[in-house]
Amino acid sequence: MHPLHRPPAVPVHLFQPDDATGNRSFTLVRLQGEVVPVPYMLLPHRKDYYLLFFVRHTSGRHWVDMTPYTHQDNTLYFTNPSQILVNEELAPTWGTYLGFTREFLAVQSNASLRELPLIQNSHHWHQLRLSAVDAAFVEQVLANLDAEHHRAGAWQHQLLSAHLSVLLTYLSRLYTEQLTGPDASADQRVLQAYQAQVEENFRDAHEVSAYATRLQLPAKHLSAIVKAQSGKPAIKHVHERLVLEARRLLVYSDQSLKEIAFELGFSEASYFSRFFKRETGLTPLAYRTSRPSRKMS
Known part of the structure; x- marks a missing residue:
């Protein structure tokens, strides 16, 4: 086999259309103590989409590349499609899982989101600790996204994009404050x-x-x-x-x-x-x- 056409060295798990809505570029799952039955998460893998996981409460630890992240309450974990991920265990979780594809960001109305610090992630960091105020704000925006996610219609994509823009912009401000300070020259x-x-x-x-x-x-x-x-x-x-x-x-x-x-x-x-x-x-x-x-x- 020509090296350009060889299978990927690390398994890449593709974005799956949302079971509830059929959306092919955006998904959101609310967890209320469930254990997500996804065995491949226990093995090194990549995802071909962006992932944000707001954890209200869980246990355990996961790795991004060679860096461990011990799960903490009121914390946002995030990765982009290039990382190698693995979980040490699948534990009951209270929180919200949000995924979206490169194609979702490629839509003209979403193009500016690709430039946000959280998406660029120049510091190669993958968690944000949220204060009670920040957690409440993020939870409300996620609730808005969840409601729109299950409301089909001609304006759904625009409203999902608007809510996601608010979320990613807010989290990017936290990212710059926690990692680089609030002002960028x-x-x-x-x-x-x-x-x-x-x-x-x-x-x-x-x-x-x-x-x-x-x-x-x-x-x-x-x-x-x-x-x-x-x-x-x-x-x-x-x-x-x-x-x-x-x-x-x-x-x-x-x-x-x-x-x-x-x-x-x-x-x-x-x-x-x-x-x-x-x-x-x-x-x-x-x-x-x-x-x-x-x-x-």
């Missing part, structure tokens, strides 16, 4: 735009100059802003993203080093191996064998 916005471009293009673009072209900025100017705002060179952001994806594939897939190198845009496996050792201190093979369990534990 022009240079911080350049950093955020750079990080978003790296997330989208790291497999194909390994040089800062390629991102400078995309952002229509001189490469030296972009490098200076990114270094000043983040404390590390612009190229380091690219390298860290490549290492993160390499670690995912080394731990959770059986792909060969050559296949991983090809997937990450390296022309030779030997070049990839040198790059990985320089960045981590271990060869790819040593890293893979140092993590004998493919479970997130």
Whole structure:
């Protein structure tokens, strides 16, 4: 089989049309102590859609890539389609599960939502703690979404989009306050735009100059802003993203080093191996064998 057509290394679970409404791009499920019977959640996997999970109460722990998140009350957990996820257990849960696809965000009226900090998630963080006031607000917006979700009609998509816009904008404000502070300067916005471009293009673009072209900025100017705002060179952001994806594939897939190198845009496996050792201190093979369990534990 040609490598371009090989099956994905980690299972990708596709968005399923909503059972109650048949909606093919948006779903919302309210849980009142149920255990969601989805066995694949106990194995490493990706989802091909965005997921927000507002937890009123549950127990246990889940992992996003190699980071554990112990479940806490009044907390919002969120992921985008690139993450590798796994739950350690399926526990009774009180909360709301909300999923939507890239296609939902691609609709013209929703396009601006793709630029929100929560969706871009440049900090690669996946939880927000909510105060009582924040939790009450989020709960009310989710109730509005739930009501509209079950009310079919010509205006349903527009109203779902409006309620979702309120929710994601509100959560993005919390995201920036908890992770970056409430105000973003022009240079911080350049950093955020750079990080978003790296997330989208790291497999194909390994040089800062390629991102400078995309952002229509001189490469030296972009490098200076990114270094000043983040404390590390612009190229380091690219390298860290490549290492993160390499670690995912080394731990959770059986792909060969050559296949991983090809997937990450390296022309030779030997070049990839040198790059990985320089960045981590271990060869790819040593890293893979140092993590004998493919479970997130």
